[in-house]
Amino acid sequence: MSEPLVLAATDGAVRTLTLNRPHALNSFTAAMHAELRAALDAAANDAAVRCVVVTGAGRGFCAGQDLNDAAMAGDDVDVGEVIERLYRPLALRVRSMPVPVIAAVNGVAAGAGANFALGCDIVVAARSASFIQAFSKIGLIPDCGGTWLLPHLVGRARALALAMTGDKLSAADAQAIGLIWQCVDDDAFADTVKALAQRLAAMPTKALADTRRAIDTAAQLSYADALRLEADLQRELGRAHDYREGVAAFLEKRKPTFRDR
Structure with missing residues (x-):
C-alpha cells in the first residue's frame, strides 16, 4: 500500500x-x-x-x-x-x-x-x-x-x-x-x-472563526455595513458559553475554559 x-x-x-x-x-x-x-x-x-x-x-x-x-x-x-x-x-x-x-x-x-x-x-x-x-x-x-x-x-x-x-x-x-x-x-x-x-x-474557537469571517467579509462592505456585521456577530457570540465564561474568569481572576466551536 x-x-x-x-x-x-x-x-x-x-x-x-x-x-x-x-x-x-x-x-x-x-x-x-x-x-x-x-x-x-x-x-x-x-x-x-x-x-x-x-x-x-x-x-x-x-x-x-x-x-x-x-x-x-x-x-x-x-x-x-x-x-x-x-x-x-x-x-x-x-x-x-x-x-x-x-x-x-x-x-x-x-x-x-x-x-x-x-x-x-x-x-x-x-x-x-x-x-x-x-x-x-x-x-x-x-x-x-x-x-x-x-x-x-x-x-x-x-x-x-x-x-x-x-x-x-x-x-x-x-x-x-x-x-x-x-x-x-x-x-x-x-x-x-x-x-x-x-x-x-485554548482560546474561544468560535470567536476566532467569526473574527476571520468578519474581517474577510468587511473587506467587501461599506464601513456602515461592516459595523452592522460586527453587531450581528457580537449578538450571537454574546449569547454563547464562551463569552459568559470569559467574563466570569476575568472577574474571578482565573483562567477561562472555553468550549464553543
Whole structure:
C-alpha cells in the first residue's frame, strides 16, 4: 500500500496535516488534493479539534501544481477546469474552517503552494523558507486565491511586482512587507508553531472563526455595513458559553475554559 499523500497527527486539540510528497517538494496532484480536502473535512467535523496546522514533509512546504500530474496532461488541458475542480474548493474550505488554521511554512512555497499558505489564518515561516509567485514563468496568473490575497496583504504595487516578476521572496522579507505573520529561525520553528497552535486551541474557537469571517467579509462592505456585521456577530457570540465564561474568569481572576466551536 502506498504511503498517504497527507499525514494527520493529533496532539491534544491540535491536528497537524503534513503534505507528504517530499520527493516533489509536496507539489499538488489531484490525488493529494482529494486527501487534503478529506483531512480538512475530518478536522472540521471533529469537535475535539480546536486548531489545524498545515505543513510540508522534507525540505519544502509546497511547490504548487505538479505539471506532470494527469490533471495537467495534454495540449488541450483546461486549466480553468482544474482551478474550479481542485483549487477553488480547497481555498474555500480553508477559509470556512470552524477552527483557526496555521500554515507552518518549512521550506519553499511556490505558485499555488504559496497562495494556499497565504489563505490560511496565520502564516509562520522558517527563516530558510521562501515564497514565489511562479505563475508568470509558465504564462499564467496567480491562482488559489492569489489575485485576491496579494493586494489585500501587501497592496497593489507589491502584488503586481511579485506576480509579474515571479521573484523569490525570503521569509524575512515576506514578514517585513506584511505578507506573513512571522519568520523564525529554523531551530526555533517547530517549537514556535507548536506553542502558537496550543495557544489558539485554548482560546474561544468560535470567536476566532467569526473574527476571520468578519474581517474577510468587511473587506467587501461599506464601513456602515461592516459595523452592522460586527453587531450581528457580537449578538450571537454574546449569547454563547464562551463569552459568559470569559467574563466570569476575568472577574474571578482565573483562567477561562472555553468550549464553543
